[in-house]
Every structure is written in C-alpha cells, then in structure tokens.
C-alpha cells in the first residue's frame with residue numbers, strides 16, 4: 001500500500017533527534033484521545049532561531065515519523081521557515097489528497113502525502129506539528145501567522 | 150490427524166450462508182474491491198434486513214408519538230413500542246415494566262449514576278441505599294469501559310464518596326482475593342462489566358453479587374458485551390441494574406436498555422424530567438408516572454426500540470445457545486492462531502473458559518494503528534486503540550491494542566483471511582519473525 005513509504009518506516013524506526021533535552025523554553029504534552037498516542041515536545045528558541053526541538057513520542061509509525069521529520073526539518077531554522085513548513089504540511093495533510101505537497105519545502109515529510117487519503121490517520125501525522133505550534137505559542141510565537149517578508 | 154479436534158462450528162455451511170445473506174452490508178467490498186471482513190462487532194454489530202425493515206416499517210406505517218394523543222396512529226404506535234419492550238424483556242428473562250429504553254448503555258449507566266446523586270442532593274425518594282456521601286464507597290474494576298468508570302468517578306466527586314476498584318491479574322482476570330476488603334460495609338454501589346470488551350473475560354457475577362448482598366450494596370452490571378453473545382437471564386444473575394446497547398446486538402443505533410429490579414426502579418429517583426414521565430403537574434411541582442415511564446422523559450426512540458425487538462427475535466431464532474457456541478468456536482481459532490505466532494502477545498485470558506469473543510493483542514514492535522491499517526488494506530475491519538479502556542491498557546503497559554471481535558455472521562474462513570492479512574504485517578515494518 002502507498003501509505004507506508006520507506007521513509008516513514010525509516011524515520012519511525014530511527015527517529016531523528018528523539019529524546020528530551022535541556023535547555024528549553026517551553027514544553028508541551030499532546031495526546032490523541034482516540035488512540036492514546038502521546039508526544040512530549042520541547043522547543044528552545046534564540047530570537048528567531050529554533051535552536052533545539054526535542055521530543056519523546058509514543059505512537060504509531062506515522063506519528064513518530066512525523067515528529068522525526070519535524071525535528072530534522074526545523075532544528076536550527078528560523079521562525080519564517082517554520083511557519084512556511086507548518087502551513088505546507090497542514091495544507092497537504094488536510095487536502096484529502098488534492099495538495100500533493102512540495103518536497104522543496106517539506107523535505108522527507110513529502111512521504112506523508114499518502115496519509116491525507118486516510119482521514120483517521122491525519123491526526124497522527126499532525127500530532128507533533130500541533131505540539132510544536134502550542135510550544136511556540138507558549139514562547140509568544142504564533143506559528144499560523146502569515147509571515148511578513 | 151491433529152490431536153485436538155477443532156471445536157465444532159455451531160452454524161454449518163448452509164446456515165452460515167443463510168445468516169450472511171441476511172446482512173446486506175456483508176455483501177459490499179472495501180479498499181480496492183476486497184470483500185468486507187467485519188471483525189469489529191464489539192464496537193458495533195451489523196444489522197440484518199429484519200431490523201432494517203422493522204425500523205422502516207415503523208416510519209412507513211406507524212409513526213406517531215407513543216403515549217401521546219388518542220388517534221389511530223398514536224394507538225398503534227404505542228402498541229408497537231410497548232410490544233417492543235415486551236420482546237426485549239423476554240429476551241433477558243425480565244418483565245416489560247423492568248425495561249427502560251435509553252439511547253445506549255452509556256446513557257443507561259449515567260441514568261443510574263445521576264439518579265444516585267439526585268438522591269444525595271435531596272431529590273426524590275427517601276431510600277438511603279441511593280444516597281451517597283463522604284465515607285461511602287463505590288466499587289468498580291480496572292477493566293471497565295470508560296462508560297462504566299467515568300459516571301462513577303463523577304458521582305464520587307459530586308457526593309464525596311470514595312471510588313475503589315478491583316485490579317486485574319496478568320491473565321486478564323479480576324483479582325478478587327481481597328474481595329472482603331474491597332467491598333465493605335461502606336460500599337453503596339458495585340458496578341462492573343459482565344464480559345470485558347478488551348480482554349474477553351467473563352466475570353464471576355455470582356461471587357461479586359454474593360459479597361455485595363452481605364453489605365447491602367446495589368449492583369450495576371455492564372452487560373454490553375454479554376447480552377449480544379450469551380444467553381443472559383436477569384433473574385439468574387441477581388444484580389440490581391443492568392445496562393446494554395441495542396447497536397451491539399444486531400439492533401439499531403440510538404437505543405439502549407436499563408433493566409432494573411422492580412423494587413429498585415420504583416425507589417430510584419428520576420434522572421431526565423419533562424414530558425411523558427409525569428403523573429400530575431402543577432406550577433409548584435409534579436408527581437411521576439410509574440416505572441418504566443418515569444425514566445423515559447420526552448418522545449422516545451420508538452423506531453429504534455421496534456428495531457431492537459426485531460434484533461432480539463432474530464437472535465432468538467438463531468438461538469442464543471448456538472450463537473454463543475458458534476462464537477466460542479471462532480474465539481478458539483483466534484486464540485490458536487495467535488499462539489502460533491510468537492510475535493504477537495495476547496492481552497486477556499488464553500483459555501476458552503469464561504471467555505467471550507473479544508480478542509485483543511499487540512504485535513511486538515508495531516503500533517496497533519499500523520497493524521489495523523494493514524489489515525484494513527486487506528478489507529479486514531478490526532478495532533485499534535485503547536477501546537475506551539485506557540486504565541486497563543496502562544495496566545498491561547500497552548499504549549494500544551488490536552482487537553478482533555465476533556458476531557454470529559462471522560466464519561472460520563474470515564478468521565483465516567484475518568490471519569493471512571496479519572502475516573503481512575511484520576514484513577511491512579521490517580520485523581524479524
């Protein structure tokens with residue numbers, strides 16, 4: 001089936017930058033109440049730069065892989081990149097398959113494109129991204145805000 | 150020759166084919182043309198034509214508000230609704246006046262829990278058995294569905310009573326070794342599940358009822374997973390209140406039952422109030438109708454009640470003994486199959502003794518969601534997650550499990566197809582077996 005791309009399996013088995021680290025500015029815990037998947041996610045921010053994103057994730061391959069891709073994509077990046085990426089991921093995942101995703105923007109997370117066709121799994125893929133948005137909100141940053149270039 | 154003769158399948162080939170033909174949905178395909186293999190009846194069962202037709206017939210011929218008005222339709226509708234109550238009562242060995250129609254088991258249990266707290270708040274009735282306060286105790290078990298846990302947690306918060314529970318052992322059986330310390334003179338309510346929706350365990354009702362009787366506690370039984378699958382007779386069980394859902398027993402969604410001993414229902418304070426449940430009303434207050442009407446406020450779900458009666462008739466025609474034997478044999482095939490696959494771990498008793506047809510397991514190294522997705526890709530519908538029993542999953546250190554659950558329309562061939570699909574799981578996730 002097209003859902004379980006190699007990249008998803010790889011990320012889920014060897015999640016990148018997994019584990020909770022210090023220092024951090026904000027920590028959140030998100031749960032998917034329908035299946036019990038959980039993530040604890042921390043962000044450390046230096047001005048506009050996301051210096052560290054660390055996490056502990058317990059869940060299905062889709063939710064763990066998505067967290068791993070998030071950490072790989074956004075660690076060391078600036079907030080504008082984070083906003084772009086977040087918007088692109090959300091658009092792809094919630095498009096029911098109409099937005100195929102742009103690999104240049106979302107990197108390995110392009111492998112999650114197939115998830116959009118399984119409404120029950122979209123929440124799995126979004127779990128870490130929602131956690132990131134809330135963690136950043138705790139530091140005073142709105143991830144959904146349009147960036148003003 | 151195998152050493153063990155396989156358990157006989159109660160419904161033979163022809164009978165199985167006939168039963169399956171009664172369920173239109175079983176003829177459809179899913180996900181790229183796979184025939185549907187429905188092993189999720191524990192969540193909700195499929196419906197035979199008899200049930201679909203009964204509900205349709207209500208709307209086509211009888212639709213009117215029961216117990217309101219004196220025109221011809223209202224009379225016929227009332228008759229059909231009350232006949233449905235009588236059929237459901239017969240199905241569990243009860244009298245019609247002991248059957249309260251609700252929306253589902255969740256509402257049935259909440260009805261009881263709120264009736265108790267209305268009593269604590271001074272509403273209706275002077276019966277002390279229903280009045281809880283600080284120092285009183287409510288007893289549940291660690292294997293409860295959230296529907297039979299949270300209403301009691303909330304009742305304990307509202308009244309100051311203490312919530313206690315029986316724990317579950319590694320085999321998935323209740324640990325009743327300290328029953329006299331768990332159920333004490335302070336216990337006012339004991340609420341527990343008859344057949345676990347996760348473990349399959351059938352609990353020893355008589356043991357718990359005997360202890361509850363010694364201390365005068367009211368016993369509430371969650372029979373959601375027993376009434377659809379086993380012959381259940383409320384007088385044999387000896388409990389005070391019993392809840393189940395129509396949609397899990399081939400009936401429609403939107404109808405459930407709270408059965409109660411007459412003496413309990415009569416004394417129990419009301420929960421929902423309004424039309425249809427009254428005797429007289431003035432601006433200062435009201436008196437209430439006799440049971441069961443005093444618990445059925447508002448225009449009822451009559452079409453669904455009639456559908457549920459059709460489901461009871463359908464099951465009675467199959468014979469609950471045969472239904473139970475059939476599902477027992479299939480459960481045996483499921484347990485054997487899991488045992489042959491050491492990369493799976495069963496959560497629940499690995500024996501057919503006192504066991505229903507909910508079979509939950511984990512696949513080492515693969516999350517249940519992923520297992521379910523692969524099965525789904527083969528047209529096999531199972532439940533994944535915590536099945537509304539989160540504390541139980543914590544107890545077994547499983548974030549989620551995969552559950553196959555049975556109904557009379559399932560076949561050994563379907564179990565075979567389930568295992569064939571399951572065998573593709575390790576490969577997809579690179580697990581060595």
Ligand SMILES: Cc1ncc(COP(=O)(O)O)c(C=O)c1O
Nearest residue numbers: 253254255294296346371373394
């Ligand atoms: C054991 C058990 N209790 C209670 C319930 C609640 O049933 P319902 O959701 O139909 O109210 C269920 C099913 O979901 C169940 O399996």
